[in-house]
Amino acid sequence: MPWAVSPTIDQLRILTCVLSPFAVVVTLFRLYVRRTQGKLWWDDLWVALSAFMTVIFVTVFVLHIRNPLTNPMTQYQKVVVYYFCPITFYTVAWTARISILLTVMRLSFALLRKLLVGAIALFILCWTILFAQTFWVCETQPGWKESPLAQCDLGRQVAITLIIMDVICDTILIGAPLSLLWGSRLQRGLKIRLIAVFASTAIMTATSLYHDFTIYVFGGLQEAFAANLQVSSSLLVANLSVIVAFIFRATSSDETYSSKTAAGVATFGGGTNLRRGRAPTFGGIETIMHDDPQIKVQVNISHTDDTFRTWDEDDKAGREVGPGRVDKIELKSFPPSSDAV
Numbered sequence: 001m002p003w004a005v006s007p008t009i010d011q012l013r014i015l016t017c018v019l020s021p022f023a024v025v026v027t028l029f030r031l032y033v034r035r036t037q038g039k040l041w042w043d044d045l046w047v048a049l050s051a052f053m054t055v056i057f058v059t060v061f062v063l064h065i066r067n068p069l070t071n072p073m074t075q076y077q078k079v080v081v082y083y084f085c086p087i088t089f090y091t092v093a094w095t096a097r098i099s100i101l102l103t104v105m106r107l108s109f110a111l112l113r114k115l116l117v118g119a120i121a122l123f124i125l126c127w128t129i130l131f132a133q134t135f136w137v138c139e140t141q142p143g144w145k146e147s148p149l150a151q152c153d154l155g156r157q158v159a160i161t162l163i164i165m166d167v168i169c170d171t172i173l174i175g176a177p178l179s180l181l182w183g184s185r186l187q188r189g190l191k192i193r194l195i196a197v198f199a200s201t202a203i204m205t206a207t208s209l210y211h212d213f214t215i216y217v218f219g220g221l222q223e224a225f226a227a228n229l230q231v232s233s234s235l236l237v238a239n240l241s242v243i244v245a246f247i248f249r250a251t252s253s254d255e256t257y258s259s260k261t262a263a264g265v266a267t268f269g270g271g272t273n274l275r276r277g278r279a280p281t282f283g284g285i286e287t288i289m290h291d292d293p294q295i296k297v298q299v300n301i302s303h304t305d306d307t308f309r310t311w312d313e314d315d316k317a318g319r320e321v322g323p324g325r326v327d328k329i330e331l332k333s334f335p336p337s338s339d340a341v
Contacts, residue, residue, distance in 0.1 A: 006218075007225045009065055015228050020058045023235035027051035030239045033246050043102035047238045050095040054235055057088035061228070068148035078150035086134045086154075089227055093208070094127040096234035097173060103241055104176040104197060112179060119172050126165045133158055154223075159216035166212060170205040174198060196244040200237040207233045 034040050063081050105116045138152035177194040211226035
């Protein structure tokens, strides 16, 4: 079976030193795009943390797989380097997942946003449990600390925990963008972006389950290979929706996509959300008061059969701006911009 073939140390070095740095470069490009567009938000902060920890992971992993016979590190240093491998691995994987959830959150309506906040809390809890379990398992079998390679056998207990958490959390990651796509009439650009999130999350799920499988069955170099594959794929997946949106914006002739359109999209400079409700048909432009008198927010709604409410973040009561099915929503904020993507 192909997945049962053990990679060589040189193959591991190539994978680690090529794919992961490429994912970091993609992240830097994503942050540059968001910065120039004035759309930096919390999902960008988390993916930046994931990229930073990827650099640390690559560094400690390359140190860890050095030839133990020629490795100048002391045994204590080898143990410390090994512990940094799972710590940075879990940090990359879970910060990338949180970034994906936040990307969906900035495209979602108020109710889904509240649910996603709970999902983020669940992800952080899983991340903490895996940290604690790694130390619990490794410290109860200290014999590995004296071996030339100094690598702990995580065993099936950790693998089973990972499988359960990955299935639950990746189901949430797949379901979140699907809940926005199901029965909605989003603009083409937003829909493409959500489809990209959904499809790419499925890829991340496959690599994470493959890693869990190698821990459960093989361990050793197969596990290390799968861990590196998951690190790089997680970071790439976290950036994919933004890169797809950038390419679509650069190549699309659809003016409605490049206009100031949004469905409750959040940025560090924006503060207007949308929420669904019900009512009769109407359309037109509404100007909404903002906390900052220098900022004017306009909502243009036409051909609706669903009520939408729009409110400033501090105005929890909200105000109805139109009923019916939404064919087009244009939200303009001057300054700053509240672009959809």
